[in-house]
Amino acid sequence: MTAVETPQAPRKTTPPGPERAGRGEPPGWLVRLKRQKLASYVILLVFAVLYIGPLLMLVTTAFKTLPEFFQNPTGMPESLRFENFTEAWNEAQFARYLVNSVVYTTVATAVCVVTSVLVAFPIARGYLKGGRYILLLYVIALFLPPALIPQFQLILNLGLFNTRAGYILLFLVNPIGIIILVNYIKAIPRELDESAAIDGCGYYRFVFKIIVPLIRPAIATVTVLHAIGLWNELVLAIIYLTNDDLYPVTRGLIAFEGLYGANWPPMAAAVLILMTPMVVLFLFLQRYIVSGLTAGAVKG
Template sequence: MRRRRAWDHAWKLALAVVIIVPLYGLPLLYLLSVSFQSPVQFLRNPFSFPHPFVLANYPTAWVQGDFGRYFVNSVIYTASSTMLSVLFAVFVAFPIARRYVRGGSFIYSLFLAGFFLPVSIVPLFIEAEKLGLYNTRWGYILLHLQLGLTLGVLFFAGYFSNVPKDLDESALLDGCGYFRYVLQILLPLSTPALVTVSIYAAVSTWNDLIGPVVFLASNDYFPLTRGLFSFYGQYESEWTLLAAGVFIVAMPLILTFAFIQRYLVRGATAGALKL
C-alpha cells in the first residue's frame, strides 16, 4: 500500500514537472541566459550558457531604454492611486457598514454594479480630455482609482461590519476623532482586507498597458509597461539588449511576487469563492 502510494506521488510529480517547467520556467530562463550573452554568441548559439558572460547588456539597456525615469513614474502612479483609492474606500465603507447613512445599501449596490458594466475606456478618454486629465501625472492617478475603490468598498464594508459597534461609542466617549478612529483603530483591525485590496489595486495599476497608451502622450510620463513596450519596438532585432530590458522590468515583479504571492492567492480564492 505504502509503496503504491509513493509510486503514485512520483508519477504525479513527474507529470506536473514535465508540463509546468517547459512552459513556465524555460522561456524565462532562456531569456535570462540571452540577456547575459554577447550579440555574437546569440547569433551563433543562443541555447548555450553565456560565454563570455556579458553583464554590460543591463547598464546599456537601462540607459537606452530610459528605465530609470519609467520606474519612478510607475512608483508614483501605483503608490498614489493605491493609497488614495484605499483611503476613499475606507471612508465610504465605514458609514455603510454601520448604517450611519441613509441609502447605504443603495450605495453598496452601486459599487457592486461597477463589476457588471460595459468597458468604459471610451468615455474615460473623452472625460480625460474634457477635464484636462489627459497626459498629466495626477490625471493618470485619478483615472486609476477605479479598481481599488470598487474592490475596497466591498471588502472593507464586510470587515467593518464584524467590528463591534461598542468600539465606535467608546472611542467617541474617549474623545477620539472620526478620522483618527477610522484610520488608526478600525483600519489596523482590517489588515487582511487592507493588504488584499492594496495589492490588487497596485498590481493592476503597475501592470496597466492600455492606460498609458490611451491617457498619456509624452515619453516623460510613461510608466514601465509603456516604456518597455516602446523599447521592444525600437530594439526588436537586438535580442541581448531586449532580454536585459525585459528582465530589468520583470525582476522587481518577480522579487515582489515572492512576498505578495500568498496575499494574491488569499485574495483570489476568498474573493472568488464568496462571489
C-alpha cells in the same frame, strides 16, 4: 522404553474471508485519497510549469546574445552577458522615466487605499443606505471591460489629457480593493464601534486610529495589487501620455521594438529591471498579503 506421543489438538483454521484476504492491502478509501492527491499534485505541477516556464525563459534570454537567442530560444545561455542590463537601462531611458512611475504609483496607490477604506467601512457596517447594492456594482465592475472611449472623452473635456494629474486620476478606484476591505472589516466586532461612540471618539478618528491598524493585512494586499497593476500599465500610458517627460518606465520597453523585429535579450533584461521594485515590495509585505487575501475572501 518408548516415549508416549501426546496427540496435538488440531489447529483451528479460518477460511480466508474477504477481510482477511485483503488485510495486506490498503482500504479502498485510502487508495482513492492517494489517487486524488496524485491528481492534485499533477495539476499543481502543470500550473507551476506554465507560470515558472516563461519566467525561466525570460531570465535565460536576458543573458544571451541576439544570435544565440535565435539559435536556441529556450536553452541555457552559453555565457552570462551582463551588458544586456546596461544596454536595457540606457536604451529604455529608465533613469528618465523612473521618477514618473514612482510618483504615479505612490500617489495613486495612497489615494486609492484611503478612499477604499472610507468607502468599505460604511458598506461593511451597514451605515450607508443601499450599501449592499453599491458593493454589487463594484463586483459587476470586475467583469466589465474598461470604458476607454467615455474615459478618454472625460479626461479630454476636463483638460487633463497628457498631464500627470489626468493619468493618476485613472487609477484612483480599484473595485477589488473595496471588496477585499469590506469582507475583512465585517469580521471586526461591532462592539468596537459602540465603545468608541460611548467614549466620544469621532468617526474619522475611529476609522484611522482603530480600524486601519486592525485591517493592515487587507490594506497591504490592496496596496500591492494596485501598485503592481499601475506599475506595469502600458496601454493607458500610450493612450493618455504623449509627452516624453511624462512617460512611465513601461513606455521605455517600446524602444526595443524595431522595424524588422525586436531586440529580445535587452528587452528581457529591461523587463527584469522593471519588475524588481514590485518583487521587493511583495517580499516586504508578503506576510500580510497571504492573510489579507484569505481573510478577505472568506470572512463575512
